[in-house]
Amino acid sequence: MSEQSVRQTEEAVGATTGEPLIEVNDLKTYYGEGGLVDDNPVKAVDGVSFNIERGETLGLVGESGCGKTTLGRTLIQLEEATAGEVLFDGTDITQLSGTELKEWRRNSQMVFQDPESSLNDRMTVGEIVREPLDVHDWKTSQERRARVRELLDVVGLQPEHYYRYPHQFSGGQRQRIGIARALALEPEFVVLDEPVSALDVSVQAQILNLLEDLQEEFGLTYLFIAHDLSVVRHICDRVAVMYLGHIMELGDSEELFQSPKNPYTQSLLSAIPDPDPTSDKDRITLRGTPPSPRDPPTGCPFSTRCPMKIRPEEFQDVDDDVWVAVEVFREVVRERTRADRSLTDRAKELLGMETRYSDIDEIRAELFGDVDVPPSVQQHVDEAADYIEHNDDQQAREYLRDVFGSTCDTDSPDDYAVSSSGRTSLCHRHQDEYEAPDEFTPYAQR
Numbered sequence: 001m002s003e004q005s006v007r008q009t010e011e012a013v014g015a016t017t018g019e020p021l022i023e024v025n026d027l028k029t030y031y032g033e034g035g036l037v038d039d040n041p042v043k044a045v046d047g048v049s050f051n052i053e054r055g056e057t058l059g060l061v062g063e064s065g066c067g068k069t070t071l072g073r074t075l076i077q078l079e080e081a082t083a084g085e086v087l088f089d090g091t092d093i094t095q096l097s098g099t100e101l102k103e104w105r106r107n108s109q110m111v112f113q114d115p116e117s118s119l120n121d122r123m124t125v126g127e128i129v130r131e132p133l134d135v136h137d138w139k140t141s142q143e144r145r146a147r148v149r150e151l152l153d154v155v156g157l158q159p160e161h162y163y164r165y166p167h168q169f170s171g172g173q174r175q176r177i178g179i180a181r182a183l184a185l186e187p188e189f190v191v192l193d194e195p196v197s198a199l200d201v202s203v204q205a206q207i208l209n210l211l212e213d214l215q216e217e218f219g220l221t222y223l224f225i226a227h228d229l230s231v232v233r234h235i236c237d238r239v240a241v242m243y244l245g246h247i248m249e250l251g252d253s254e255e256l257f258q259s260p261k262n263p264y265t266q267s268l269l270s271a272i273p274d275p276d277p278t279s280d281k282d283r284i285t286l287r288g289t290p291p292s293p294r295d296p297p298t299g300c301p302f303s304t305r306c307p308m309k310i311r312p313e314e315f316q317d318v319d320d321d322v323w324v325a326v327e328v329f330r331e332v333v334r335e336r337t338r339a340d341r342s343l344t345d346r347a348k349e350l351l352g353m354e355t356r357y358s359d360i361d362e363i364r365a366e367l368f369g370d371v372d373v374p375p376s377v378q379q380h381v382d383e384a385a386d387y388i389e390h391n392d393d394q395q396a397r398e399y400l401r402d403v404f405g406s407t408c409d410t411d412s413p414d415d416y417a418v419s420s421s422g423r424t425s426l427c428h429r430h431q432d433e434y435e436a437p438d439e440f441t442p443y444a445q446r
């Protein structure tokens with residue numbers, strides 16, 4: 001999307017009141033908790049706290065699977081919160097049920113990502129937009145029909161579209177139908193879940209401009225979930241960066257994009273292609289994929305991939321290539337402890353026979369074969385490999401954490417204020433004793 005194609009209205013940015021509409025306190029959404037087969041829950045949202053101001057657009061970004069859609073759905077009670085509170089105008093909506101919850105639902109709506117699948121193809125556009133009015137028994141049927149015509153006009157559709165079916169429309173028009181449906185009951189808060197990512201670039205700008213116009217006209221408050229960071233930069237007042245169920249950094253959008261403070265935000269933003277071919281912008285390549293939210297790391301959620309992770313004092317001088325190999329080795333061992341083992345493998349283990357998991361020498365050769373490993377590191381790698389050869393992966397994992405781990409592996413970081421505008425970042429590096437020196441280069445990119 002070109003920078004010019006999205007209107008950046010001063011009004012949209014300046015429409016916030018500074019007064020919170022939504023206050024989220026230590027919110028958790030877990031799945032599968034306490035089940036018969038699986039009592040190890042998926043921690044999709046794992047203790048997040050933030051406010052959304054009345055009239056603002058708060059962006060929510062992060063890699064897929066980081067929990068952003070679950071968070072959006074929990075805020076409007078489409079998912080049940082496991083713990084924590086969501087105060088909407090002072091009322092904790094996680095405690096509402098029955099009629100109270102139904103009544104409250106008028107206040108908040110969701111626009112979905114895929115306009116192809118989020119509309120029922122067997123219903124006319126009029127029926128789709130009218131559905132929330134019918135569910136809430138809103139006024140008379142004549143008034144409902146009039147309201148639908150008004151909404152079609154508001155989102156730029158024609159009165160004759162009332163009796164047409166979704167398949168007769170383009171992607172952009174279908175998203176307009178979804179927006180009209182979301183606005184039917186005059187909500188104050190709308191969760192926009194990747195509302196333009198399924199649309200052509202030329203249509204994205206039209207829908208974003210429509211959303212901005214509607215926000216201004218009706219005083220709406222948006223949570224804008226997206227993975228396209230350039231869209232977020234233009235439409236959002238503030239941005240929350242999410243990783244593995246946690247908010248890593250949250251603050252003013254322009255400030256955050258210009259000078260990200262959290263190592264994860266820095267990694268995420270460095271992946272945006274620079275339109276200037278002569279730019280010497282450093283790119284940070286993250287290792288691997290995020291860990292499973294069923295088995296998140298202890299300490300910092302980003303600790304298994306962080307290119308700025310703090311090292312223990314005694315390994316400060318170890319060559320970066322060796323240190324990366326150590327981190328990858330730890331990750332491999334960690335994954336082994338999570339891997340499902342067949343009954344045959346378990347039986348072989350019990351009998352002391354070799355299993356397909358006993359290929360640790362190969363992994364060691366692969367990781368450490370081309371680097372000069374100092375004895376202070378080698379002895380611990382050998383010890384861990386020994387545990388693995390004896391089928392004690394868990395012990396190896398713990399041993400490696402004890403020896404090579406730092407505060408990033410053991411302690412959950414706090415949120416630190418990182419700018420005068422109230423931006424916060426979840427990272428130990430903001431403590432004086434761990435602050436990265438100016439010339440520090442994230443080691444994974446070397």
Ligand code: SF4
Pocket residue numbers: 262263264300301302303304306307308309310408413426427428429
């Ligand atoms: S706490 Fe450690 S692992 Fe987490 S982001 Fe900061 S430096 Fe990286």
